[in-house]
Amino acid sequence: MSSATVAAAVLPNRRLAGTSPRSRAWGRFKRHRLAMFGSGVILVLVFAVIFGPMILPFDPLHIDLRHRFAPPPGNGHLFGTDQLGRDLLVRLLMAGRISLTIGFMAMVVSTLIGTSVGVTAGYYGGLVGTVLMRIVDAVLCFPSVFLLLALAAFIKPSILTITLIIAATGWMEVARVVQAQIKALRHRDFILAAEMLGASGRYVMTRELLPNAAGPIIVAATLTVARAILAEAYVSFLGYGIQAPTASWGNMLNNAQQYLNSAPWLAIFPGLMITLAVTSFNFIGDGLRDALDARMDLT
Amino acid sequence: MSIMALTPPPIPRDGPLLRVDRLRQWFSSGGFMSPRLTVRAVEDVTFEIGRGEILGLVGESGSGKSTLGRAVLRVTDLTDGRVVFDGQDVSTLSKRQLRPLRARMQMIFQDPFASLNPRMTVGQIVGAPLRIQNPGISRSEVEARVGDALRTVGLADSHAERYPHEFSGGQRQRIGIARAFVLAPDFLVADEPVSALDVSIQAQVVNLLMEIKRKLDLTILFISHDLAVVGHVCDRVAVMYLGRIVEIADTRTLFRNPRHPYTEALFSAVPVADPSRRRQRILLKGDLPSPLAPPSGCAFRTRCRYAIPACAEAVPPLAHIGGGHQKACIRDDLALQPAC
Amino acid sequence: MGAPEIATAVLDVRNLSVAFATHTGPVAAVHDVSFTVAPGETLALVGESGSGKSVTSLAVMRLTPPAPRTRLDGQALFRSRDGTVRDLLAVPERAMRALRGNEIAMIFQEPMTSLNPVQRVGDQIAEAVMTHRPVGRREALDRAEHLLARVGISDARRRLAAFPHHLSGGMRQRVMIAMALACDPALLIADEPTTALDVTVQAQILELLQDLQRETGMAIVFITHNLGVVAEIADRVMVMYAGRIVEQGEVGPVMRAPLMPYTQGLLRAVPTLTVSDGFVPLTSIPGTVPSPTALPPGCAFEPRCPYALPGLCDATTPPLDDAFDGQQVRCLRWDAVAALEARP
Structure with missing residues (x-):
């Protein structure tokens, strides 16, 4: 006898009156400590990159050759300065703007693409579904770093193009998750009931199916932000991404390579920022996965 | 709407509401890489349902009764045969052409948990038929009619704000019934509407269904494996076995004078809530044969205690034996036990 | 129910209470349930969902979640x-x-979830034998074959090699029964074993269980919501409502002349296999089963009871009274109700 059977037989119906699926999910999310920690970190990070550069008395592009390589915390430069004497903290925050923006935008674009492909493939199934999902498989087979670099080598790098390139290599995971969820829901009675009313395919997909796939989509989207931040760091680190003097966490790392022995903080701080942002988003994703677990609502 | 305008239904108001003619519903699986398997879920089924009539459809799981219910509603594309609804042949209509007819034919599902979208409020669920069928409908009208529908099924207006998970099985089934009736349809397929419910709730839901039936003068195809409920609710009963109707008659005739050995066995297997009436049952041997490889001739012969060699030769036709009673059995010499 | 009874009973449950820990505090699923089962006897536990009938059996098997999450009291x-x-x-x-699986065996409603989908049924039965008996694999498989044949599976030798998904629902339930019988249990707890099956297959399984009981003398606790099945198989019946026993006794008297208004309502709500002229509304019990978190004060059935007396039934929780012939009923007004029921 499986433990699920026991639990189903034993546990009294947990019927929380007067609650929407959303508020119950929030209740579960709040109990997930790491996810709450991650959310806090991201919140602080977002505030810092927006308001930090306004408050700090340094210009990220201001070169001050007298104070090159000031180790932290030195001379009012909390995180030290780089090889051109620029304040590292302000540069980190400005780079954070770029990296987070690219992360969020790439997430939005790849979630839109992935969701559309996934819903269409899951709903229609058959030939349409098979062809779409084989395309997804084909793109997935291609090592995304090479795809990323190949595309970046041909296209003039800017925030927009980098975003699109990252989105182009990151939508497949969402598509697979959504397709699996839609396919599982496709033949449930409530979908049949809607079709029995003469509902169009578009109605069934957007009104009936999509809200039930919202959980997995949100989870996948959160993890996509983490992936996109990492991808941006890759590309910029290898010199194909955001170009100097504009800072991104990736190109700051790239820049720090030469001074790894003499000024290790130049590498440590951007690395920490990337790690912090990526793990935080991953924690949030984990928390959301538990909180939005469709099984908790469908039964 | 334009389709309706092009082909106005020839309204023979006295004819049956639903006519099903030599209906076949096959399902294929495999094909490209694996061997193609064909399940003949419904095979050569012919029957009619008169206006305002309740036809019961009974049989074991795997008999094809649910598939038949869905086929007559054109949820699926028919393999062969015709379904004529109110004089109009709907067998080959496309999804779009069927849409206006959907307002007149509805369905109630067995599982009150799977048939309601967990992400929608009760008001959205019951209002969906109105919105889908009349895209221009006003919000206040939807609310008013949803409220009416909820009160009719014994719920309150205020329940419209809630989500399905806040309701018990019986209440959810009422919500499903409200959704089916909000458009005031003519024809309803009720697929095991009470079998997932507790006994004390079953009776409530059956009574509710019958009350609404009377109010709307509904025609119902009542699919159930519970012969006792069928006996109480239905005017006529069709018995299915492995995709075919093996006997059909008005309820009294079928219960008092069954003529197919399978009908007899079904009745005999029903446990009776009276310990003094423990009977010698007619135990059927084994299970339903696989629909992938049905036995030759009469499909029931492998479990039939009256089978003779001739039963294996040909599929017995569903033959009239008088008074609207039809049976598909070559043996006319049997004295079968009645249900009551 | 004193000490002497255990001399004959296989199982003697005394004052069993089960409570689950939830976010909002403990929820009592079963209150003060006592019953006995003798060898060769079938006790039916009847009730609707949420009545506590399954929890009672799981508690006896100690299959409820472990200690902090579940509190078990009684014996x-x-x-x-x-x-x-x-x-x-x-x-x-x-x-x-x-x-478990040795002297006490259990079968469930859905055999597919209880069988291992990737293991051959012969191996699963042999496993059950070898867990509790000092026998080798060869011998255990022979025993498995014998058991399969005993539960009416033809061609048992070949079926040993079958996987659960090769078998129909009825066959799988037979395999489950074969596994349960592997070690000659003294007590079989059957939780809705025929609910998922067709009537024709249900009849086969009920007959099989009765045959096996006659042969082995095992006691059976049969949990079901189907009163027809109770009448077919049980010697005694125990009706549960909202976690309490509300009526128990020999199956004949309880089903012919129930004393508790709930049992009466339940029996009337079951449609009989008859035909009537036109539709006669079925007798239903109004309202719904109360949630275990919000039991009404007094008798839990009071809000739905046609005989409820305001000021009495909604104030006092009725005890389980001895009526006649060992029939027990939890109703403050059972003698008045019996008098009213006796009138045509």
Whole structure:
């Protein structure tokens, strides 16, 4: 006898009156400590990159050759300065703007693409579904770093193009998750009931199916932000991404390579920022996965 | 709407509401890489349902009764045969052409948990038929009619704000019934509407269904494996076995004078809530044969205690034996036990 | 129910209560349930969903979630084959594991979830034998074949190699029964074993269980919501409502002349296999089963009861009264109700 059977037989119906699926999910999310920690970190990070550069008395592009390589915390430069004497903290925050923006935008674009492909493939199934999902498989087979670099080598790098390139290599995971969820829901009675009313395919997909796939989509989207931040760091680190003097966490790392022995903080701080942002988003994703677990609502 | 305008239904108001003619519903699986398997879920089924009539459809799981219910509603594309609804042949209509007819034919599902979208409020669920069928409908009208529908099924207006998970099985089934009736349809397929419910709730839901039936003068195809409920609710009963109707008659005739050995066995297997009436049952041997490889001739012969060699030769036709009673059995010499 | 009864009973449950810990505090699923089952006897536990009938059986098997999440009170005295009497609620988990599937067996509604989908049924049955008996694999497989044949599976030798998904629902339930019988249990707990099956297959399984009981003398606790099945198979019946026993006794008197208004309502709500002229509304019990978190004060059935007396039934929780012939009923007004029922 499986433990699920026991639990189903034993546990009294947990019927929380007067609650929407959303508020119950929030209740579960709040109990997930790491996810709450991650959310806090991201919140602080977002505030810092927006308001930090306004408050700090340094210009990220201001070169001050007298104070090159000031180790932290030195001379009012909390995180030290780089090889051109620029304040590292302000540069980190400005780079954070770029990296987070690219992360969020790439997430939005790849979630839109992935969701559309996934819903269409899951709903229609058959030939349409098979062809779409084989395309997804084909793109997935291609090592995304090479795809990323190949595309970046041909296209003039800017925030927009980098975003699109990252989105182009990151939508497949969402598509697979959504397709699996839609396919599982496709033949449930409530979908049949809607079709029995003469509902169009578009109605069934957007009104009936999509809200039930919202959980997995949100989870996948959160993890996509983490992936996109990492991808941006890759590309910029290898010199194909955001170009100097504009800072991104990736190109700051790239820049720090030469001074790894003499000024290790130049590498440590951007690395920490990337790690912090990526793990935080991953924690949030984990928390959301538990909180939005469709099984908790469908039964 | 334009389709309706092009082909106005020839309204023979006295004819049956639903006519099903030599209906076949096959399902294929495999094909490209694996061997193609064909399940003949419904095979050569012919029957009619008169206006305002309740036809019961009974049989074991795997008999094809649910598939038949869905086929007559054109949820699926028919393999062969015709379904004529109110004089109009709907067998080959496309999804779009069927849409206006959907307002007149509805369905109630067995599982009150799977048939309601967990992400929608009760008001959205019951209002969906109105919105889908009349895209221009006003919000206040939807609310008013949803409220009416909820009160009719014994719920309150205020329940419209809630989500399905806040309701018990019986209440959810009422919500499903409200959704089916909000458009005031003519024809309803009720697929095991009470079998997932507790006994004390079953009776409530059956009574509710019958009350609404009377109010709307509904025609119902009542699919159930519970012969006792069928006996109480239905005017006529069709018995299915492995995709075919093996006997059909008005309820009294079928219960008092069954003529197919399978009908007899079904009745005999029903446990009776009276310990003094423990009977010698007619135990059927084994299970339903696989629909992938049905036995030759009469499909029931492998479990039939009256089978003779001739039963294996040909599929017995569903033959009239008088008074609207039809049976598909070559043996006319049997004295079968009645249900009551 | 004193000490002498355990001399004959296989299972003697005394004052069993089960409560689950939830976010909002403990929820009592079963209150003060006592019953006995004798060898060769079938006791039916009847009730609707949420009545506590399944929880009662799971508590006896100690299959409820472990201690902090579940609180078990009372005793469940079980007499082993060797005559020793043990309290199932108090024995260590290791001893309980040795009993489960050995002297006490259990079958469930959906055999597919209880069978391992990737293991051949022969191996699964042999496993059940080898867990509790010092036999080799060869011998265990022979025993498995014998058991399969005994539960009416034809061509048992070949079926040993089948996987669960090769079998129909009825066949799978037979395999489950074969596994349950592997070690000659003294007690079989059957939780809705025929609910998922067709009537024709249900009839086969009921007949099989009765045959096996006649042969082995095992006691059966049969949990069901189907009163027809109760009438077919049970010697005694125990009706549960909202976690309490509300009526129990011999199956004949309880089903012919029930004393508790709930049992009466339940029996009337079951449609009989008859035809009527036109539709006669079925007798239903109004309202719904109360949630275990919000039981009404007094008698839990009072809000739905046609005989409820305001000021009495909604104020006092009725005790389980001895009526006649060992029939017990939990109703403050059962003699008045009986008098009213006797009138045409």
